[in-house]
Amino acid sequence: MKNNYSRLKWVALIILGGILFFLSKAAFAATTIPLPLQKEISGVVEDKNGLPIPGVTVTVKNTNRGTVTNLDGEYNITAPANGILVFSYIGFRTVEIAVENNAEINVQLEKDVASLGEVKINAGYYTTTEREQTGNISRVTAEEIELQPVVSPIQALQGRMAGVEITPGGSNPGTASTIRIRGTNSLREEGNYPLYIIDGVPINSTPVETNSIIGTAGIDPLNNLNVSNIESIEVLKDADATAIYGSRGANGVVLITTKTGKQRGTGLEARFYTGVATVPNRLDLLNTEEYLEVRRAAFENDGVEPTAQNAYDLVTWDQDRYTDWQDFFYGGTAETTNANLSFSGGSDKTFFRLGGSYFSQGTVYPGDNTYNKITGNFNLDHSSEDEKLKLNFSANYGVDINDLFWSNSISSSTVLLPPNAPDLFTEDGSLNWEEWAVADLENPLAGYYNRGRTETNNLLSNLGLSYQILNNLQVRLNAGYTYYESQELMKRPGRSYNPSAGEPNNSFHLNSHRKSWILEPQLIFNDNFGDVNLDAIIGGTFQENTNSQVRYQGAGYVTESLIGNLDAAERVINASSQTNQYRYAAVFARIGTNWKRKIFINFTGRRDGSSRFGPENRFANFGAIGAAWIFTEEELIKNALSFLSFGKLRGSYGSTGNDQIGDYGYLDSYEATPGPGGLYPVSLANPSFSWEVNKKLEAALELGFFKDKLNLGISWYRNRSSNQLVGYPLPAITGFNTVQANLPATVENSGWEVEISSLNFNSDNFHWQTSLNFSIPKNRLVSYPGIEQSSYANTYRIGHPVNISLLYRYEGIDPETGLYQIADINGDGSFDYEDRVVIQDLTREYYGGINNNLSFKNFSLQFLLQYVKHEGMVSFFNAGRPTNQRDVVLDALNSNEDYQRISQLPAFSQAYNNAINSNLTIQDASFLRLKTFSLGYNLPESLLQSTGLRLRDGKFFLTGQNLFTISPYEGLDPELSYSSTSFGNLRTVTAGLQFNF
Incomplete structure (x- = not known):
């Protein structure tokens, strides 16, 4: 271990030494090289109709110097007399014009939305274009996401990228x-997180633990970003595309670039x-009359007399009362507000942007639950007079104030309360315990007065x-x-709970800290050797992450007003803390070559070191090769297929690693005993486990037709982890639950991805562009020797996806007993996993989205349709029990x-439980959803000037x-189709104004 780390440190010292050497030499050289003569240049930028174009970016080529045109299309800039001006604007062809001592340069730009070569793609350590990229990189821009009323930018990507599947963790704001x-x-949940990089800095992508109603999904670590401040998001x-990130890129890379x-x-x-x-859907449940009819039928069928003990809803509760519990629990309106302000400016050498935002969103649940976010951002770009030294600094700071706390009790059991159940509150606003106690039941809103706050x-x-x-x-340093x-x-006041329980006033405290630093020195070389262009980068990465967590409880507060003040607590209990440190080091290199910009070959290599492995397995090598051929550059094809404006074949193969496991797994771990002076073991050491490896193969074809007005991309991939x-x-006899190890299992993901974009109309007044993405994924466990003897024998099946459910085989209604009947495969008279022969695939068969952008004069319209093909589960009913049911x-x-007899007898309940674990409950949960809709109107110039x-x-x-969803699924939300009473998508409508001064 020490020798390997020493080698990396020596490599880093050599790189840094080279940097310092070249800096000193270059600084001396800079003092002797005269600067070219500078000229003041002005002009007007217009379209082909002679109308001025405001907002056109005018830059001096190969520099950071630039400006933008004003409302009249005018600009002023200082440039070398032998320099080149670059005029660029979205929707128009980029134009380069040599200065040639001219003091005035006027330009007319030509519309060209589909020009592949003009779109710059962020690939992490380097940039490329859509035309020349050899890897698979999907991209969305600010125009597509900045107006969406979402907390995390990840939510804005749903349905917009092929191969990128995003599922909401819930409807509460801030949920990951x-x-x-x-x-x-990976077979472990925490091993599937992608790498998040924001402006070149990686962040921990693991959701943050919380006790709020956000629940087990956790808090999204990207919540603190201002969505309106994002320039683009690229997914590698x-x-x-990912091998240059080594082990960190095994599950893909999400690059976020701010403005x-x-x-x-x-x-x-x-x-x-x-x-x-609002919640866009409701279950079709029984009203009071229907519910009581079903309940009475159950007692009649069972031959049992209803009493206050076994039929409180029929005997004790009001028979004419009706409450729509769906409307009560999640029928509210969540208000959303966002305000965003930014200022940018600077000079020829220095640009800056300063901004801030405020975001607030409530919930649909009863009570005052709000999520608030305040963000600030600053970006500075500076270059020296000779354009050799360049500096960029960015800072994003966000504060979240999350008041989403109360009972955590809203679930299917609460929305399925009998429609004639008593009030949950008394007239004075306190929880109603008395009427529920008559039926020997707890008030479903126990914990309602719990309050709290999470500040991040x-x-x-x-x-x-x-x-x-x-x-x-060029030498570069990223820090x-x-x-x-x-x-x-x-805060958990005693009045939130049944007075008979004597619950004291308590407080729960949870503090989490994450901090990291990273240094990446790099040398970048690019040159032309005749028809061959060469780009190379070599560098190192040194990263350290420290995560800590402290939790404890305060108990026995005298009054509710003192809850949270530990000095007023009778005692502090269940205190625990942990701190984990993770160190990562690597060296990497990439060589990219192309011949006449039509044949491209890239080589990438990286050697990673991770502190999560034992000394003998701490380092591993990863790499990839990518190639592309733009065959439409060949004269023979260009002449024979004149309708084909662009054609490219590309492919790649390589390996990336995965070290997303807990820290210190190769060591024995101990914790202090409750009494003083003792330790006890909590985990077993295993110094032999090593890197998980993901080998990736891809082939793709990209075509452009009719001057790139129609573009088609088809990709096939196969990844094996x-x-x-x-x-x-481990068996309980060992005294430990698990031990960290490598399993001899291989998981394969393969599939097809299709991306189509078309420029349907493009005139002076009307523009219409459509883009479509379509993914057909396939996941399967390729091999696992000895799985039958392992503890995973009842979890996975060879040849099937890793995300499956093992179910009984439903065989209809037993004609003799009237019960739901499932197959007893081994004939032993009992039902266990040996009888679960139906393998239900929980993954998506295919998914994608269709996005349309239209504009007519001052009006613009954008809408995205998301579609998913998959199956889900819906609970049909447990007829006869004292809970509401679907009206079926x-x-x-x-x-x-089709249904067994309405009954409360144990045999019928057991038959129902068996049936809901069978394929009887499987239902088509495919859906087509209007995911986003945006209508805009650009205010006339005359109105603005007035x-x-x-x-x-x-x-x-x-x-x-989520304005509407078309689906045969009978649950609340087809996207969360394996919990028929859960929902993760709210129907949101917002209106706003934007001004640029």
């Missing part, structure tokens, strides 16, 4: 979503929107320095620091063909999310 990039690679998927002053130009931008969100502070900072040593050689703090206090790192279960139970009153506020432009917009 689940993101899978090309499927599930294949080996060529800079250079991208936006000088000015003030203000945006405000507000709106409401998140700082993301990055400093980038680069120096152009020679025309073809980052992140700090995340979460402080949570939950082996040497699975799993906590191997009425069919069982007069017919026993305000006297020197407005550059203004816009009114109306947005909607």
